[in-house]
Amino acid sequence: MTGRSVAWPSMVVLLGLWVALFLAGPLLIVLKISLAETRLARPPYTPLLIDDGGGWSLSANLANYVALVGDGLYARAFGQSLWLAGISTALALGVALPMAYAMARAPASWRGALLAAVLLPFWTSFLIRVYAWIAILKDEGLLNAALVGLGLIRAPLALLNTDIAVVIGIVYAYLPFMILPLYVAFARIPASLIEAAADLGATPTRSFWSVTLPLTAPGIAAGSLLVFIPAVGEAIVPDLLGGAETLMIGKSLWTEFFQNRDWPLASAIAVLLLILLVGPTAWLEGREARRRETGA
Amino acid sequence: MRRSLSWVSVAALALGLAFLYAPILLVIGYSFNAGKLVTVWSGFSLRWYAEAFANEQLMASIGVSLRVAVLSATLATVVGTTAALVLFRHARFVGRGALVGLIYAPLVLPEVITGLALLLLFVELGWERGILTVALSHAVLASAWVAVLVQSRLVAFDRSLEEAAIDLGATPARALWQVTLPIIAPTLVAGWLLAFTLSIDDLVIASFASGPGSTTLPMRIYGQARLGVTPEINAVSTLMIAVVALGVVAFGLLAKREALRGVQAGGSK
Numbered sequence: 101m102t103g104r105s106v107a108w109p110s111m112v113v114l115l116g117l118w119v120a121l122f123l124a125g126p127l128l129i130v131l132k133i134s135l136a137e138t139r140l141a142r143p144p145y146t147p148l149l150i151d152d153g154g155g156w157s158l159s160a161n162l163a164n165y166v167a168l169v170g171d172g173l174y175a176r177a178f179g180q181s182l183w184l185a186g187i188s189t190a191l192a193l194g195v196a197l198p199m200a201y202a203m204a205r206a207p208a209s210w211r212g213a214l215l216a217a218v219l220l221p222f223w224t225s226f227l228i229r230v231y232a233w234i235a236i237l238k239d240e241g242l243l244n245a246a247l248v249g250l251g252l253i254r255a256p257l258a259l260l261n262t263d264i265a266v267v268i269g270i271v272y273a274y275l276p277f278m279i280l281p282l283y284v285a286f287a288r289i290p291a292s293l294i295e296a297a298a299d300l301g302a303t304p305t306r307s308f309w310s311v312t313l314p315l316t317a318p319g320i321a322a323g324s325l326l327v328f329i330p331a332v333g334e335a336i337v338p339d340l341l342g343g344a345e346t347l348m349i350g351k352s353l354w355t356e357f358f359q360n361r362d363w364p365l366a367s368a369i370a371v372l373l374l375i376l377l378v379g380p381t382a383w384l385e386g387r388e389a390r391r392r393e394t395g396a
Numbered sequence: 397m398r399r400s401l402s403w404v405s406v407a408a409l410a411l412g413l414a415f416l417y418a419p420i421l422l423v424i425g426y427s428f429n430a431g432k433l434v435t436v437w438s439g440f441s442l443r444w445y446a447e448a449f450a451n452e453q454l455m456a457s458i459g460v461s462l463r464v465a466v467l468s469a470t471l472a473t474v475v476g477t478t479a480a481l482v483l484f485r486h487a488r489f490v491g492r493g494a495l496v497g498l499i500y501a502p503l504v505l506p507e508v509i510t511g512l513a514l515l516l517l518f519v520e521l522g523w524e525r526g527i528l529t530v531a532l533s534h535a536v537l538a539s540a541w542v543a544v545l546v547q548s549r550l551v552a553f554d555r556s557l558e559e560a561a562i563d564l565g566a567t568p569a570r571a572l573w574q575v576t577l578p579i580i581a582p583t584l585v586a587g588w589l590l591a592f593t594l595s596i597d598d599l600v601i602a603s604f605a606s607g608p609g610s611t612t613l614p615m616r617i618y619g620q621a622r623l624g625v626t627p628e629i630n631a632v633s634t635l636m637i638a639v640v641a642l643g644v645v646a647f648g649l650l651a652k653r654e655a656l657r658g659v660q661a662g663g664s665k
Contacts, residue, residue, distance in 0.1 A: 112489065115482050115499075118475055122536045123498040126513030129520055143519045199412040202405035214409070216648065221416045223644045225597045227614050228633040231621045232419035235426070238625075242422065275416065333506020336599060340621060350508045357512060358603070367516070370509045381504045382497075 127374075134367035135160040145364050164368035177347035178372070184263060184338075184348065185331035188270035189278075192327050193320065195271065196278035201312075203279075204286030215283070222276040230269050230340050237265050237341070261343035269337040270327075277326040285319025286312070322387060325380050333373055349373055424637065427630035444631040454632060457616040461596055464527055464612060468534035469591035473584055475535060476542025476591075481572075483543070484550045502537045503544070510537060511604030518605065525607030533605040534598060538591035545590065549583040582650050589647045593640055 136145040136159075150159050168174045203214045221229065236242045237259040244256035259265050289312060297307035335350035342348070349369060357366040401409075427445070431438030448454055479499050486492070502510050514533045518525055557579070561571040577584070599614040606612065613636065620629050 111478055112482050112486065115475075115478055116491075116495065119495055119498045122514070122517070122532070123501060124494075126517040129516045130509070130513045133516055195412060195415070198405065198408035202401060202409045205405060206401055206409075217413060218416065220641070220644065221420055223593060223640055224420055224637050225614065225633070225640065227597070227599050227617060227621070228423060228636065229419060231617070231625070231629070231633070232423045234621070235422065235625045236419060272415070272419070329504055330506055333508055335506075335508050336618070340618075350506055353508050353512065363516070366512060370512050373506060374509060377504075377506070381501075384504055 130367045130370050133364055134164055134371045135162070136364045137161070137163065138362045138364050143363070144361055164365050165372070167365065168368055168372060173347070174349075174352060174369070177349045177352045178376070180347045181332050181334075181349040182376075184266055184270070185328050185334075188267050188274070188331050189324050189328045191267065192271045192275055192278045193324060196275060196282050196323065200279050200282035201286055203283050204289075211287075218279050218283075219276055226273060227336065229273055230337055233265065233269055233272065233341060234260060237268070260341065261346075263342065263346055265341035266338050266346055266348070269341045270331045270334060273337065274327040274331060277330075278323040281319040281323040281326065282316065285316035289315050318387075322384065325384050329377055329380055329384070332377060420637065423630050424634045427627065427634040429627055429630075432627060444627040445635075448628050448631045448635075451628065453611075454613075454616055454628075457611050457613045460527060460610055461613040464531045464534060464602070464610075465592045465595040467527070467531035468538060468595045469588045471531065471535035472538035472542050472591040473588045476539035476587060477546050477584060479539065479543040480546035480550060484547055499543060500540050502540045507598075507600035511601040514601070515604040525605060526610045527606075529607070530602050530605045530610055530612065531595075533601050534595040535591070537598070537601060538594045541590055541594065542587035545587045546580065546583055549580050553580065582653065586647050586650045589643050589650075593643050593647075596636070596640065 132148055133145050136148055138144055139146055146159060148158065148160055199218070203211060203218070206214055234241075238244075239256045239258065239260070241260070243259065244253075247253045248256060293311055293315075294307055297311045298304070302310070333350040334348060335354040338346045338348040338351045339354065342351070350373075353366050353369040353373070356362045356369065426437075428440050428442065429437055430441035430443060483492075483496060483499075511533070514529075514536065515525075518529050523529060553576070558571050558575055561575045562568060566574065597614065598612075599618055602612045603615055603618075606615065613632070617629055617632060620626060
């Protein structure tokens, strides 16, 4: 790795500058503004350092954080985000497990095509994929029309603008994130292990539960986090599919910023959300980095 | 090993794929609907495409999106490739861990946080918000993806080629420009396409980073979708799906060619 390196130090310096200016800097500014107060001016927040003639004085306060913790609405929004993201993750796992298993067990010549088929919808605009569900879920929508037509229900179900719609939207939008790591995990299990289990008298069901599934645990963990982390901060799905009473923290941040123009409060929400997600994120990044560097 | 699928597996795949494709196919199908109702089929028509093309705001936002995507994809390819080269070549330097964590942070950060953080930076710096700030923000996001892609290509790169160039008297910079980059060029093109697609697709970050006159297509669609489903959005969405599908197919062909070449190189060793 060392010796005559083609990447010279100036590249490291340039990269460092980019990271400092566009990644580290912005996150520090969010932290700074979360300690400011909102005001009607440009920019709409108070400065942290105030020049009061005789010198600089620091004007930081935790009022935004106190407001967030004290106001039951935001506490509920945090709680509901975790809850809805958790349910969506569990459902996505339930849908993805049999699909990924079937893909990994499919004849080798099919697997590439199946993988492409699963990934193609993922490349379709996220917004359009969420938007598509409005026409399906609304009262006079296609799902209700189909259910009524089949005689399963008599009156249309209220689906759009409920938490159910939000969960469906999240599961749908993030499903490929779950399928991919599961597929990789299943595909890596040597066939000889399954054969050994069978030779030792395990039924296919038994060998699935006591051999295959434990070996895919890291894939399950990775897929779950890849769905859970963005789902917790999701803003678009609850806005388009959720109702007025659907509280999610990403949507709260969005509303505080764009509608109430309370930038300091939006920043404080972002900081709390970051703190909440830093553990799972670090785990995922560490795993990714190890995987990349070993080239596995 | 039994290689035929059980009926349970086949059913799981069929249902799963139906779930993934039905909503998209409905949007495409109803974009050709003659009637205004988005859930009642009343005959084939291209009427909504005509209306979409006549909608000046919509067309302007497509122009903005394309300009942003080209700019951001180009910047992201340069930055992402630099990041991959630096991280791959320099196993150890001070602050490497922090650098890695920050470069890849946009992959896992909720988009609302990335968008808010970048917007606040632009405000602090006093930069006018517009096409450039949106492109820059998208480049921050996409460079992380490009870096992932290029790094995985570098793992398979035969370094002796570079060493040979240097032994023959090339400076390291020349070896990079004339040996390494041309060899990994298909990956760079794939990275550019990936970044382009991410940019065209993004709503959240663009909403934060844009200013008056730099409304992107997803922002325009979102504004209309909040008011309800219209056949005109279905038509524009279908066009967007078509453009992205073309990009993905191009990306897939490149990746396949690269994979084939990798197999051949591996076989000749």
